[in-house]
Amino acid sequence: MTGPIGFGGGLPLATVLIHQRSGTTCEAANGFCPNWIAHNFSRYETPLLQHVVLTVVSVAIGFGIAFALALLAHRRRWLAGPVTGVTGVLYTIPSLSFFFVLQPITGRGSLTAIVALVSYTLLIIFRNVTTGLAGVAPETRDAGRGLGLSDRQLLWKVELPLALPEIIAGVRVATTTTVGLATLAFFAGAGGLGAQINADPVFKSNVVVAGGLCVALAVVLDIVLLALQRAVTPWTRAVPTA
Amino acid sequence: MDTGGANGMIGPLALLSQFNDAINFIFHSRDSVTGGVRIGGSHLLPMLARHVELSAVSLGVACALAIPLGLWLGHLGRGQLVAVSVSNVGRAVPSFALLAFFVAYLGTGFTNASFALILLAIPPILTNTYVGVRQVDREIVDAARGQGMTGWEIVRSAELPIALPLIFGGVRTSAVNVVATATIGPLIGVVTLGDPIINSSVYGSAGQLGASIMVAVLALLTEVIFAALQRAVTPKGLRLAAGASTSRRRFWTPKRRAYSTS
Amino acid sequence: MNRTTTQTGEAASAHEAATLELRSVTKRYPGADEDAIAELSLEVPAGDICVLVGPSGCGKTTAMRLVNRMISITSGDILLAGRSVTELRPAELRKRIGYVIQQIGLFPHRTIAQNIATVPRLLDWKKERTAARVRELLDLVSLPAEMADRYPAQLSGGQRQRVGVARALAADPPLMLMDEPFGAIDPITRERLQNEFLRLQSELRKTIVFVTHDIDEAIKMGDRIAVLRKGGVLAQYATPAELLMAPADDFVEDFVGADRALKRLALLRVRDVQLWRAPLVREGDSTAQAREQVRTSDLPYPLLVSEDGRPLGWLSEDDLVKGRVELPVDTAAEPVLDRDSVLRDALAELLERDTQYGPVVDQRGHVVGVLSLELISHFLASSDAIQADPADRVTDTPALS
Ligand SMILES: Nc1ncnc2c1ncn2[C@@H]1O[C@H](COP(=O)(O)OP(=O)(O)OP(=O)(O)O)[C@@H](O)[C@H]1O
Ligand SMILES: [Mg+2]
Numbered sequence: 001m002t003g004p005i006g007f008g009g010g011l012p013l014a015t016v017l018i019h020q021r022s023g024t025t026c027e028a029a030n031g032f033c034p035n036w037i038a039h040n041f042s043r044y045e046t047p048l049l050q051h052v053v054l055t056v057v058s059v060a061i062g063f064g065i066a067f068a069l070a071l072l073a074h075r076r077r078w079l080a081g082p083v084t085g086v087t088g089v090l091y092t093i094p095s096l097s098f099f100f101v102l103q104p105i106t107g108r109g110s111l112t113a114i115v116a117l118v119s120y121t122l123l124i125i126f127r128n129v130t131t132g133l134a135g136v137a138p139e140t141r142d143a144g145r146g147l148g149l150s151d152r153q154l155l156w157k158v159e160l161p162l163a164l165p166e167i168i169a170g171v172r173v174a175t176t177t178t179v180g181l182a183t184l185a186f187f188a189g190a191g192g193l194g195a196q197i198n199a200d201p202v203f204k205s206n207v208v209v210a211g212g213l214c215v216a217l218a219v220v221l222d223i224v225l226l227a228l229q230r231a232v233t234p235w236t237r238a239v240p241t242a
Numbered sequence: 243m244d245t246g247g248a249n250g251m252i253g254p255l256a257l258l259s260q261f262n263d264a265i266n267f268i269f270h271s272r273d274s275v276t277g278g279v280r281i282g283g284s285h286l287l288p289m290l291a292r293h294v295e296l297s298a299v300s301l302g303v304a305c306a307l308a309i310p311l312g313l314w315l316g317h318l319g320r321g322q323l324v325a326v327s328v329s330n331v332g333r334a335v336p337s338f339a340l341l342a343f344f345v346a347y348l349g350t351g352f353t354n355a356s357f358a359l360i361l362l363a364i365p366p367i368l369t370n371t372y373v374g375v376r377q378v379d380r381e382i383v384d385a386a387r388g389q390g391m392t393g394w395e396i397v398r399s400a401e402l403p404i405a406l407p408l409i410f411g412g413v414r415t416s417a418v419n420v421v422a423t424a425t426i427g428p429l430i431g432v433v434t435l436g437d438p439i440i441n442s443s444v445y446g447s448a449g450q451l452g453a454s455i456m457v458a459v460l461a462l463l464t465e466v467i468f469a470a471l472q473r474a475v476t477p478k479g480l481r482l483a484a485g486a487s488t489s490r491r492r493f494w495t496p497k498r499r500a501y502s503t504s
Numbered sequence: 505m506n507r508t509t510t511q512t513g514e515a516a517s518a519h520e521a522a523t524l525e526l527r528s529v530t531k532r533y534p535g536a537d538e539d540a541i542a543e544l545s546l547e548v549p550a551g552d553i554c555v556l557v558g559p560s561g562c563g564k565t566t567a568m569r570l571v572n573r574m575i576s577i578t579s580g581d582i583l584l585a586g587r588s589v590t591e592l593r594p595a596e597l598r599k600r601i602g603y604v605i606q607q608i609g610l611f612p613h614r615t616i617a618q619n620i621a622t623v624p625r626l627l628d629w630k631k632e633r634t635a636a637r638v639r640e641l642l643d644l645v646s647l648p649a650e651m652a653d654r655y656p657a658q659l660s661g662g663q664r665q666r667v668g669v670a671r672a673l674a675a676d677p678p679l680m681l682m683d684e685p686f687g688a689i690d691p692i693t694r695e696r697l698q699n700e701f702l703r704l705q706s707e708l709r710k711t712i713v714f715v716t717h718d719i720d721e722a723i724k725m726g727d728r729i730a731v732l733r734k735g736g737v738l739a740q741y742a743t744p745a746e747l748l749m750a751p752a753d754d755f756v757e758d759f760v761g762a763d764r765a766l767k768r769l770a771l772l773r774v775r776d777v778q779l780w781r782a783p784l785v786r787e788g789d790s791t792a793q794a795r796e797q798v799r800t801s802d803l804p805y806p807l808l809v810s811e812d813g814r815p816l817g818w819l820s821e822d823d824l825v826k827g828r829v830e831l832p833v834d835t836a837a838e839p840v841l842d843r844d845s846v847l848r849d850a851l852a853e854l855l856e857r858d859t860q861y862g863p864v865v866d867q868r869g870h871v872v873g874v875l876s877l878e879l880i881s882h883f884l885a886s887s888d889a890i891q892a893d894p895a896d897r898v899t900d901t902p903a904l905s
Contacts, residue, residue, distance in 0.1 A: 030346070092465045094422030097454035100439060104260045104451065143609025146574060146681075147622050147671070148599030161613045173333065180336035184426075187439075197342045201429065207346040211339030218334035235613045238655035 032204040041209070043196075048213055050191040054182045055221065058114050059175050062121030067167075069122070070129035071155070080130060087123035095120060095181045099188035113190035117181055121174040128170025132163025165236055168229040172222055179218040193217075260451065267438075267445075267452035281445055286435070286456070293434035293460065296352065296427055297420045300359035304420075305413060308364045312371025316405070317397055325372035332365030337423040341430055350431030358430065362423060363416035370412030374405025407476040414468035421464045425457050435460070521550040521711040522585035522678035524571065529580035531566055531736070540566045541736030543580070548728065550678075551709040555726035557716055559759070563736030564715040565606075568681050571713065572601045584679060599623055602672030602680040602710075606687050608664050610656040616642075616667050617652035623675040641670040646700065662693040669701070673708075680712045686721070698724060719760055723748070723767055731756050745771050765884045769848035774841055774864055777883055779873025782807045782863060787831055791824045803874060807863055808833055813870035815840055815863040837863050841875055851880055 026033035066087070073079040093101075098116040106112045136159045144158045160167075183194030196210040230237070266272075271283030315321040337358075344358045378401050386396045425436035438445035438453035445453070524547070531541040540563045548554040556564045569575045571582055573594040582589045589597055610619050617638045624634040642649055645666040656664055665685060672680055685701075686694045698721065705712065716722055722729050723744045731739040731747070733755055740752040748768045751757035761767070783797035783806040794806045808816045808829065817833035839853040841862045854862050854877055861876045 088465075089462065092418055092461050093458045094425055094461050096422065096425050096436070096439065097457040097461075100450050100454035101458065104257050137607075137609075137612075139605060139607035139609040140611060142574070142607075143603075143605050143668075144611070146572060146598055146603035146605060146609075148595045148597070148626055149622075150595045153626070158611055158613075162611075176330070176333040180333065180338075183336040183338040194336075194338055197339060201342040201345045204346045207339070207342045211336070211343055214336045214339050215334050218336075222330075222334070233613070235655045235657070238657050 026205075030203045032208060036205050037209055044193070044209060044213060047191055047193045047196045047210070048217070051179070051182055051185075051193045051214070051217060054110065054113060054117065054185055054190060054192055055175065055178045055217070058117035058178050058182070059121055059171065061114065062118040062174060062178075063125055063171060065118065066122045066125035067129055070126050070133070073126075073130055074133050074155070074159075083126060084123070087119075087126055090119040091123040093119075096184050096187060099184070103188065108189035110185075110188075110190040112188040113182070113185035113192075116188065117178050117185070120181060121178060124174045124177070125167075125170045128166050128173075129163065132166030132170075133159050135166060136162045161233075164233050165229060168225060168232075172225045172229075175221050175225060176218045179214060179221065183214055260447070263448040264451035264455060267448040268456060276443065281438070281449060286438075286453070289433055289435045289437055289453075290456070290460075292432060293421070293424050293427070293436075293457075296355060296359065296424045296432055296434060297417070297464075300356045300420050300424075301363055301413070301417055303356070304360045304363035304367060304416060307360070308367035308412075309371050309409060312368045312409070313375060313397055313402065313405075316372045316375025317393065317401060319376065322372070322376075326369055329365040329369035332362070337362050337419070338426060341423070341426060345430050352432050355424075355427055355430040355432045359420050359423060363420050366415040366419070367409070367412040370408045370415075371405060374408030375401045377408070378404045403477055407472060410468065410472035410475050414465065414472055417464050417468050418461055421461050422457070520678060521709055523550045523583075524548040524554075524679055524711055524713065525583040525586075526567075526571075527581045527583065529567070529570060529582060530578045531563075531570055531575065532578050538735055539578075541570065544732075544736060544738055545580075546730055546738065546741050548711055548713065550711050552727040553705065553712040553714055553725055555714045555716060555722040555729045556732060557719060557722040557729055557759075558732035558739075559734065560717060562732045562734050564717070564732060565683055566736065567732070568683055568713055568715055571679075571681060572598045572603055574598075599626055599675065600677050600679070602675075602677040604668050604672045604680070604682040604685045606684040606715075608668040608688075610664055610667055610671070612656055615653050615655055616647075616659070619656065619667055620671045620674055622671060627675060637674060641673060644673070644704065645670045661689055662697060665689060665697060678711060680710050682712060683715045684717070685714070687716070701725075720767070723770065731759060766848075768884070769851060769880075770846060772847040773843070774845055774847055774850050774875055775843040777847065777875065777879060779864055779875060780879060782871060782874045784809050784813075784871060785819065785829050786811065787829055789829045791827060791829060794819065794824060794829060803861065803876075805861075807837060807871065807874070809871055815865065815871050818861075840865055843872055847880070850875055851877075854880075 026036065069079075069083050069087075073083055095116050098119070099112055102112045102115055106115055140158060140162070141154065144154045149157065182192050183197065185192045186195035186198055193210045193214050197207055200206045267281075267283075268286065269283055271285050272281060312325065315325050340362060341355075341358050344354050348354045348357070375397075382400055382404075383396060386400050391399065424432075424434050425439065427434035428437045428440045435453050435457050438449035439457070442450040526544050526546050529541055529544045530539055532539045544567060546554070556567055558564055566575065570577050571584075571589065573589060577590075584597075584601075592600075611622070614622075617635075620638045620641055621634045624637055629637070638652065639649060642652060647663060647666055647670070651659070651663070656667070659667065669682075669685065672682075686697050689697065702725065714725055716725070726744055728741065728743055729747050730741045733739045739759075740747060740756045742750075742752075745768065747756070747760060748764045748771070751760055751764070757764070780802035782803055783794065783801040785794045785797060785806045785808055787808070798804065798806055806819045806824075806829075808819055808831075810816055815837035816831070817837045818835040819829065819833055820835065823829065823833055838859070839857050839862050841850045841853065841864045843864050843866055850862065854860070854875070860878070861874050863871050864873050864875050866872050
């Protein structure tokens with residue numbers, strides 16, 4: 001009834017054998033074993049890749065939806081309240097229960113995981129895009145209109161570029177959060193590093209490597225986004241010269 | 243069974259009956275899938291109680307640690323980098339990995355579970371408290387000092403009340419987080435509402451879905467309660483002045499400004 | 505000659521200035537009980553600077569923003585080069601009207617060059633043409649070419665203001681709207697920018713609507729001044745000289761200020777005054793002849809001049825006891841005033857030297873008459889002689905370094 005990976009047999013700590021448990025070796029003591037890690041590192045490659053795909057796809061879709069919603073709400077102010085309300089509820093529902101509530105509808109697999117992860121990013125990104133747009137100085141907007149920019153040109157050439165630092169900050173928060181939540185995606189049958197942790201949560205080597213990869217992934221993605229932000233917003237670093 | 247783990251499309255009727263079955267599980271007890279044990283209905287209450295207990299204890303301890311520390315650091319204006327980046331780092335460490343780490347190194351049990359959840363809950367509260375105190379106008383603080391107030395009196399009469407909405411924003415974030423993460427409590431030996439979700443071979447798909455719905459409702463309830471609390475502690479003057487923007491703030495996003503003031 | 509508005513954007517950015525005409529323009533903001541602008545009619549001739557002046561909240565900004573349709577008109581019409589501004593879509597219209605807002609409003613995320621190139625890029629100018637125009641404009645507003653790649657945050661307030669003006673000028677619009685462009689700038693820089701701007705205008709000859717609440721700035725900058733009172737009612741529309749000489753009512757008189765007579769001096773040059781005839785004597789003339797000269801002139805002392813008519817000094821009674829006029833004389837003929845200098849400056853020179861009279865010379869240095877304190881005070885008391893040609897406005901300071 002449950003998928004190939006998961007908690008079977010009614011035990012809270014179900015484990016799948018990924019190492020020898022007999023003898024007096026480091027592995028047998030569930031220890032932290034550099035040797036074992038070195039030899040078994042390849043088994044983490046596929047889950048890591050799954051994790052990256054889950055995260056990147058979810059944040060990308062979430063960004064697309066939240067960004068579009070924010071642009072709509074920028075034009076029609078009354079939309080901001082309802083959108084914040086709905087995305088707020090989605091944000092609050094624990095992803096674990098979301099996975100199972102979705103399963104009757106979307107089935108087991110990546111689709112369910114991605115829908116849940118996407119819904120989690122919406123509020124964060126929506127909020128940041130709208131605050132970023134609202135933060136554009138009125139005189140800048142006024143000058144743009146006065147020079148003959150149409151509403152669309154004003155949005156794409158002035159308001160959005162100026163909101164970029166705030167927007168990317170939102171994407172960064174959404175990305176790190178999604179990396180964390182994707183560790184639970186195996187409950188939806190979507191694999192990822194969480195599946196690897198779950199395969200043997202009492203084996204220190206396993207937990208440290210899989211968990212460490214999660215943290216490393218979050219940090220790397222964050223740095224990539226930070227670098228992107230710095231690259232696309234050169235004016236924020238323009239300090240007055242003497 | 244042809245309902246639970248089936249991939250692909252299912253008809254709307256089958257879908258309805260699945261949710262119906264799940265709601266049924268929440269309100270009426272039945273025999274377990276493995277037989278012999280009664281599950282669902284009133285048998286869920288101890289799990290609910292355990293869930294709330296684990297969450298409340300963890301959140302309470304986290305508050306008791308993080309709020310005074312945040313006030314102290316904020317008041318002195320020290321440790322900015324730590325207080326601010328702790329929530330960024332906290333976000334990068336997945337709660338599931340953290341829990342697994344505790345299982346692997348410390349073993350299972352209520353105490354270990356609450357340790358993990360406390361660690362999880364501290365960063366948002368600490369950062370928000372710190373930022374809340376630091377956002378208090380330095381002129382207000384100077385004026386208070388000029389009137390001969392001691393450090394503690396300043397904290398109590400100016401910094402704490404003004405920072406309170408933001409502090410509660412942090413508590414609210416952590417509360418929802420903790421309630422959500424307590425769902426995987428059975429992994430670390432605490433039988434919370436996550437038990438039917440995790441041990442579906444015992445509870446069946448109805449139990450899995452039913453418990454999921456309960457956890458979702460519990461999280462939403464937590465959110466609503468803490469949002470109301472946050473509103474209640476916002477001084478009226480602040481509510482009028484800042485509009486809803488500060489009082490509704492729940493996640494702190496990294497801004498360049500925050501690092502550049504020291 | 506007016507261009508038709510049906511031309512493409514680029515071609516329509518006419519080099520000639522356009523006349524601007526407001527016809528019974530009324531504006532009432534939604535929900536307001538009173539008009540912000542009431543039945544405002546005025547015509548700005550092509551190439552003139554029209555200054556809108558009045559107390560805070562009287563509707564200056566509103567009137568200006570009606571012209572480029574930043575806000576919609578309630579009733580009445582505005583004609584630019586003879587055609588209603590409503591004939592064009594607002595964005596199209598605004599590309600043809602330079603607009604400098606009070607807060608400058610440079611785009612913080614764009615370099616100075618990109619800021620200036622905003623409208624040319626909207627008009628799809630070729631890259632080289634835009635780049636050349638940016639260089640030309642930076643030079644025009646006296647900014648070094650190296651500034652092109654800086655961001656607005658890296659400029660001083662005065663420099664930003666110049667970029668704002670350059671950006672508004674980029675597509676060579678026939679009409680410029682400038683809302684308190686020098687408002688937020690320190691007095692010294694402001695004075696410099698004003699002078700610089702007047703120099704620019706003497707080359708460009710745009711039609712300009714200029715908002716200020718500073719009457720001195722209005723008098724200095726305006727060919728014509730429209731004084732507005734609360735509710736956007738036009739109190740007076742006149743040349744600076746007319747305004748100073750004959751305020752329409754108490755409100756305008758009050759607004760212009762008690763020192764309006766003094767302000768008038770800033771508008772005129774020495775040559776605009778009916779100067780006194782001087783008793784001119786040369787070395788070797790007989791003293792009897794000199795005395796005779798004094799009797800028939802406006803001055804009690806004869807002025808000794810050189811053979812070719814340059815002033816040398818004043819002759820006293822002691823100098824006239826001998827038979828003939830001799831050099832040297834005791835009293836130097838200082839200050840010597842240029843007939844083209846501003847009356848206000850001439851008065852300052854007289855007061856500085858603590859003297860009553862100053863010989864006035866023409867460009868070749870020949871004495872053409874004498875200016876006296878008495879003459880100036882007489883002039884201030886009367887209202888005649890204010891016929892200064894507005895086109896010949898005083899622009900004392902040349903370009904800055
Ligand atoms: N958007 C608006 N909605 C409603 N009323 C407005 C609006 N803008 C201006 N007003 C009102 O219209 C009147 C004229 O305002 P305006 O900004 O044109 O004044 P101003 O002469 O430019 O003043 P200042 O010298 O202070 O800039 C004022 O009473 C102002 O309160
Ligand atoms: Mg104004």
